[in-house]
Structures are given as structure tokens and as C-alpha cells.
Amino acid sequence: MGEVKLLGTRHSPYLHRVIWALKLKGIPYEFIEQDLDNKSPLLLQSNPVHKKIPVLIHGGNPIAESVIILEYIEEKWPQNPLLPSDPYEKAVARFWVKFADEKGLSISKVLQSSGEEQEKARKESLEMLEIIEEHAPGLGQKKFFGGDKIGMVDLTLGRLAHWMGVTEEVTGVKIMEAGKFPRLEAWMKNFKEDPVIKENLPEFKDTLAVMKRHRETLLASK
């Protein structure tokens, strides 16, 4: 079927969505680490429009944008499905994938800003958590959003399992108060303890160091 290459940076939450999908489906791939300060010809050629990671290259064909990559992987390798087969349930899952993908950006903004801008991002992040806690179907009843097995919604929300904690520690800003989101907290525990996820998360202290530097560089340039 052609070899699979994955372009990314080691501590990217978006990269990890794709790693987890490939690992859950047992697809071998070659990881090619990228330096975003010095973009490689391969990256520029594979994602000329956005010049961002992750990019999946399958049999020479590049696919960009993590959620689009997940849909591609799901269609190309149907084993261990990440989406329900029923069209309505699939549409509901896609809704929450989109929600998690778009609203999750607020957490990045908390890391990347300070003062009023950061406070606004914190409030938006909190609102995202509140909506998921209240409205996301299956949360609290099943182990994962995907049911008994991890699915695409779980992967897209994976940011909460590692990067949100890193952001909170780097900035000193609390996003998720303990005890306020019982269903989400239970999900996070299940997600982090899953063997595939556990084995494919960077070390907390390493991501912490990288994100700390990233924040310092960004704020210095403002």
C-alpha cells in the first residue's frame, strides 16, 4: 500500500493525534522530525499552503491538517475503527471532533499570551470544558467518547490529557479546577491510562521545558 511518513515536532498535540491513530490501527510509519524555525524542503513541498505540521505522506501523497489526516487514516485502514458506522452517530462524533479541534485553540492562546488576552483565552477554555461536560454524549456513561474503545473525539481532545496541564504549570493559570468537571476528569484518567496513549506521550518535564521556551520567545517578540 505504500510507505507512511509522518512529519512533525515532538511535543505537538496535533502530531500526537496522528501518532495515536496510527498506533491504534497498528500502522508502521517513519517519523521525520521537523524544525519549524528552519523549514525543510520536504515540509514546504508537502504542505505549501500552510507550511505546518503534522503532515502524513502515504505512498508519496501528502495529507495535511490533523483532523483530515485522521479521516484519511480511518478510510484507508478500517481496522479498529475510530468513527461509528451509523451515519447519525458518525455525524455526532464529527461534530465533537470539530468542536474540540476549534475550541481547543483557546488553551494554546493561554500559553501564547498574557494579561487581558490571556484572561480572555482562559475564559474561552473554561467555556469549552463546561460545554463538553454538559453536552457531550456518552461522557460519564462509557469509558471513552468512542464507547469502550478510543475514537476520533477522544484523540482530538487528547490535548487535555497532557498539554493543558503543561500550559497550567508554565503560565500559573488554572484552566480546569479539580472537582468541577467530574465526567471530564474520569475521561482524562481513562484516556491517560490506556496503554497505547500512555506509551505514546512525551515526558511531562520535557514538554514543559519546550513550551516554557516557546512562551518566552513569543512574549519577547510582542
Next chain:
Amino acid sequence: MAKSDVKLLGAWTSPFAMRPRIALNIKSVDYEFQEEDWLVSKSELLLKSNPVHKKVPVLIHAGNPICESLIIVQYIDEVWSSGPSILPSDPYDRATARFWSAYIDDKWFPSMVAFLFAQEEDAKKAAIAQMEEGLVPLEEAFGKCSKGKAFFGGDRIGFLDIAFGCFLGWLRVIEKAGGIELLNETQTPSPLKWAERFSSDIAVKELLPDTDKLAEFRKKAQAKMTANN
């Protein structure tokens, strides 16, 4: 399928609401349309069916609400699978269609909004420049996706045609207001010709709003939003 089984909450002014309507037309599905006069108020049904975003479009099929325009289009494609296909069949082609649809929504559409809400001349000029620049990649995208055929989707209109084509109504309002040609012979000759074909397509024709009526609506909306602030 009984007409009452399929209901669409939308608005004639919303390009997003147009997307599922085109899809339902392609599949020859009868449906009940409920116009949401969102400048005035949102219906109970809309608030109940889309509690998270409270926006159109929402498709209600056999009592189940489906939200987000492109998610609805994919749902329609999957449920009414005996009709003409909307998404390409090859996974890589599907990824390409999804990529450009996301580009239009995430990168290009915000510049359109920026123009429509801009008060100062400088802001308007900047937004127009951004819109023009944003359209340029679509020339190459058309070549890649259409593979020499009439539409992004090939012989018939497909996912990306719908995703982009729904904006033609507002695009024309902006072109008239700004005295410009956003789609033009120099930079975007293929999309320019495609726009004509798309607008005349039987699944689309009746749905594209009249440019003058839309411009009128814009004035009304601007007045109302200024009054509210």
C-alpha cells in the same frame, strides 16, 4: 422518504445553510424548509436542536438533529447513498476536497467577514487584498481536483464545489460594493468560469440569492447591529 422526515433549519442569506440544500437537491430528497429570521429571533426548535452553537443550518432527520454544514453534507451523502456521490470515492481525493473546504472556511471566509464588517476605508482595502490573495491558490486547486472536468468534483458538482460555491452570492455583493472582480481572468480564470457553471447547475440555481436583495439585507443587518452596539 416522507417529506416530514427531513427538515432543514436555514436562512436564505446564509451560505452555510445553502450547502445542505444543494446536497439534498443532488440526492432528489424532499424536505421541509424552515426559514430562521435570525436578525429577529431564533426559534425554539433551533435552540433545542443546536444548543451548543444555536446556529443554522441544522438538519433534522427522523427526529435526529445534525449540525455544522459540511458535517450535514457528509451525512446526506452517506444516508442517501443510492443518489449521485457528493464526496469523491478515493480516500486521497476525499482528503484533498476536505483540505480545500477547510481552507475556504478557516482561511478565506474570515477575510470576507472582515470586509463586510469594516467601517474604515483602510480596513476595507486590507480585507479586499486578503480576499483576493486568498483566492489565488484555488486556481491550482481547481486544476488538481477537477482533473480537466467542469467542476471541482469532476463531471458533476461535489463536496468542494458546494463548500466554495455557496459563497458566490455574497461574493457578488462584495464585488458590486467594492467595484472589483474577486474572481478574474488574470489570477483565477478557472474558478471564474467554474462560477458560471456552478451558478447555472440545476441543484444550485434556485438557491443562490439575488445580489440586490442580499445587498439590501446587508444594509438592514448593518443598521440593526450598529443600533444594538
